[in-house]
Amino acid sequence: MKRVWRTLFRRSRVNAEIAEEIQSHLAMRAHLGRQAGLSASEAQAWARRQFGNPALILEDARQFHLVPFLEGALQDLRHAARQLIRNPAFSITVLFILALGIGASTAVFTVVDGVLFRPAPYADADRIVAYGITAPIETREFLFGFDYLYWRGKIPAFEAVTSMLPGDQDCDLTETNPARLTCAYVESSYLPFFGVRPVIGRNFARDEDRSQAPRVALLSYNFWRTRYGGKARVIGLLISLDDTPVRIVGVLPKEFEMPTLRPFDILFPQQLNEAAQVFPNNGTTLRTFARLRPGWTPAQAVAALDPLLQRDLAGAPMAYRKEIHIGVRTIRDWQSGDRRPASWVLLLAVLAVLLLACMNVASLLLARATSRQGELAMRQALGASRSRLARHAITESLLLGIMGGTLGCALSLFLLKILLSTAPNTILGLTEIHFSMRTFIFAALLSLTSGLVFGVLPALRQPTVEIFNRWRATSRSKASIRDALVILQIGGSLIMLTAAGLMLRTLWKLESVPLGVDAEHLVTAQFTLGSAYNATRLIAFSQTLEQRLRSQPGVSSVAFGDTIPPGGPTRSIPFFALRVPGRAPFEQGVGGMVPWRAVSSDYFRTFHLRLPQGRAFDASDLSTHSTPAMILSQSLAGKLFPGEHSVGQRVTLSDSGTFNVVGVAADVRNNGLVGAAYPEFYLDRDQSPEISLRGITSRHVAVAIRSDLRTQFLESWLRDEIHALEPSVPVDVMSMQDRIRDFALPQRFHAILFSLFAAITLLLAVSGLYGLVRFLVARRTQEIGVRMALGASPAGIAALVVRSALRFTLAGAALGIASALVVSRWLESMLYQTPSRDPLTIAITAAILVCCGIAAALAPSLAAARTDPMTALRSD
Amino acid sequence: MARSSDTLLGALDLLILKTLARAPNHGFGIAQHIQTVSEGLLRVEEGSLYPALHRLERDKFVKASWIQTENGRRARIYKLTGSGRQRLEEAESNWDSVSKGVTRVLRFV
Secondary structure (H helix, E strand, O other): OHHHHHHHHHHHHHHHHHHHHHHHHHHHHHHHHHHOOOOHHHHHHHHHHHOOOHHHHHHHHHHHHOOHHHHHHHHHHHHHHHHHHHOHHHHHHHHHHHHHHHHHHHHHHHHHHHHHOOOOOOOOHHHEEEEEEEEOOEEEEEEEHHHHHHHOOOOOOEEEEEEEOOOOEEEEEOOOOOEEEEEEEEOOOHHHHHOOOOOEEOOOOOHHHOOOOOOEEEEOHHHHHHHHOOOHHHOOOEEEEOOEEEEEEEEOOOOOOOOOOOOOOEEEEOOOOHHHHHOHHHOOEEEEEEEEOOOOOHHHHHHHHHHHHHHHHOOOOHHHHHHOEEEEEEHHHHHHOOHHHHHHHHHHHHHHHHHHHHHHHHHHHHHHHHHOHHHHHHHHHOOOOHHHHHHHHHHHHHHHHHHHHHHHHHHHHHHHHHHHHHOOHHHHOOOOOOOOHHHHHHHHHHHHHHHHHHHHHHHHOOOOHHHHOHHHOOOHHHHHHHHHHHHHHHHHHHHHHHHHHHHHHHHHHHHOOOOOOOOOOEEEEEEEOOOOOOHHHHHHHHHHHHHHHHOOOOEEEEEEEOOOOOOOOOEEEEHHHEEOOOOOOOOOOOOOEEEEEEEOOOHHHHOOOOOOEEOOOOHHHHHHOOOOEEEEEHHHHHHHOOOOOOOOOEEEEOOOEEEEEEEEEOOOOOOOOOOOOOOOEEEEOOOOHHHHOOOOOOOEEEEEEEEOOOHHHHHHHHHHHHHHHOOOOOOEEEEHHHHHHHHOHHHHHHHHHHHHHHHHHHHHHHHHHHHHHHHHHHHOHHHHHHHHHOOOOHHHHHHHHHHHHHHHHHHHHHHHHHHHHHHHHHHHHHOOOOOOOOHHHHHHHHHHHHHHHHHHHHHHHHHHHOOOHHHHHHOO | OOOHHHOOOOHHHHHHHHHHHHOOEEHHHHHHHHHHHOOOOOOOOHHHHHHHHHHHHHOOOEEEEEEEOOOOOEEEEEEEOHHHHHHHHHHHHHHHHHHHHHHHHHHHO
């Protein structure tokens, strides 16, 4: 760009200089004339007469000062711009198609860039790994505090290690304008490890990371801006968090992101109590990261860690040993996890859409080239070299590409907004649109590449002398390029349609999966109470709220729990920790995790959760006092008591005592819609408060009300009731149906995206076919005239045209089906209970395509049928 | 740039370079000098002179700069560069052989 400007600038400067030189020459000669006795005007006229043509001299002299290629390129560019302006309908069509293709590609690239390409923003990101053990409880690498401390420094593969506490913790800013914040806890070595330096203030000191040290905090950039207006004097400020004073020591840079990709407001030192880690029961779980020494691979690190694990496991229960493994993954793999395959599919699909769009534009350009053959031949005859003409064509394509790309960028911002509103960041891994330099470069490359892709074909096709012969105006080889392009577009759109069909079928299958709960007339709320709520206050809170909710006429039942089924962040214990008194413990591994919920007695009634055996919790359980009650899910009952009646049996939880099984509940799809139903069990929160209120989810409250009242009313009423008791707590209120819809979100997202792709490609293919058929009809006007003159009926002529369109469609469909059978295998990871070569989907798709093909041919065929043989035969 | 086949056409370059070897001069001066010294036998057209000067400038055989002449006019004067001097030597010796060659061809018929 800079060079072009310089050349432009130089051009005017050079012109001025040469002009001045010529003036100076003329003045000198005129001076000579004056000396010879001429008058001033005579002398000037004489000087000019003596001089040659100044304009010509200027032109001749100037050429030595310009870069000839750029000069030519500028000329080509002006020429191309004129061409585009001269035919606005054509230019707008092409730009629209390109903007659509490039815009969609850029939007999808922005979404998948983080998952597929963008290196994590850390120093030596390619050597940073997440390491630790994986277990059925947690498939993402973690370590117990003891192992972390003990292994540290014993691993030759690692140059450095660091750790943080897993999960987001809520913390409350307890001062004027209280707020619920997200806090993260990290080791003091954490920021230096990732190569991050606070923008103001300092990192945590090692002393501040000792347990019981005075509390200090680092603010996230965003929180600093919004809460403290980005003022530097926050450093050293004492704030009150969860009613304890905390000193702010620094602010993190704007671009800093946690390796977990979770947003956060405040970073604390994790203050790991190192002495306590030796006792397994007090041990902390940590997310652990390491920087590999140069030359080490993750696989080698696994091999180096395994002996340490085996030694530590020597004393562990047999059950653990079998299912615990070492895991070392690069930070990017760790972050993107299972989103990678789907991201690749999306990116390739959208690039295929762009390729089809380019083909469409290429066939439009070819069609225009045909109509411009006369002009091109004339220019060639007047001396334009073939390479010059080819350059013109390429310049025009590149210009179109760049303009299309610019429009595409604007469009992609719009598309991204839509994508973000349909999909939460759990799918996109993206909370806000950051249209980075990378995206811009990608879009620019895409624009230029597509300009070349669709520009090369027309450029290669140069006019030849034969074109002056009108009867051979389109040689067969030229037409066949267009035919091939149209067939390819039809084939491509069939693939996209098939993919969209498979996605829609998956979505449909998922939405018809029985969840185990009845979602109608159910409104739910979940929230987390502040740390000020101890067990007593929590129980009092729930009781008060329950009374208030029940008193509303029209509410048929109210349920309390810690999470909302299905799913929810439940507490869980390993299966082997469930013992049946008098029987041998389960020893074939951990046996998977069993989630459980602490619920109120109306839970089952409210969710319409069937109880095939036994009964729900009731007051009689409370009166017995001796053993609290427990309800098992059907699959857990089947696992614990195969072939037996479960009600009346007793189950011991390893650390929480013995329970009486009073009922068996239907299975609920806890593992999402795609996975199998987990076994689970329920405890009564009123009977076993000491268990129910233990652990990390203890302050989570889930409320569900069943009522025939209007959902909108219930939602706002429920929110108001909760806020009446606890004004500052953020409450997530949603009808159960909305919540369930979120279950199929990734699939819905994929279905929407592929439907969009399919619609675009189908539109392109149909318009391409339409253009081609119309062109064929125009070319065969005389033939049609002859046929009609010889007695062909209009219907026969129309059928002739439709048949030719059908030939293209069927050829394209055959090609598409063949490719779809091969390509759809890649979609398998995104499908659910739908075979990737689903014959029904392919059949429907092909039928749609054929219908569209016939529709595209309809207008040209009617036009052909209306041909007046006399006019047709007289033309030319 | 200096191909031997250019030699015949390079006569103007040679004249310009030779003129500038004496002293830096402007386009008008160069033309006058050639005309005067050749006693009117050679007259350089401006249409050839200026393109030739600018070509020599691009090839860095001459350097141009603006000066103020004694009667207060701005003029673009050209000065021979080091490589220009070399080029002049080559062109001169070339010219010798070319003119001998041409003379022989003319006499032969």
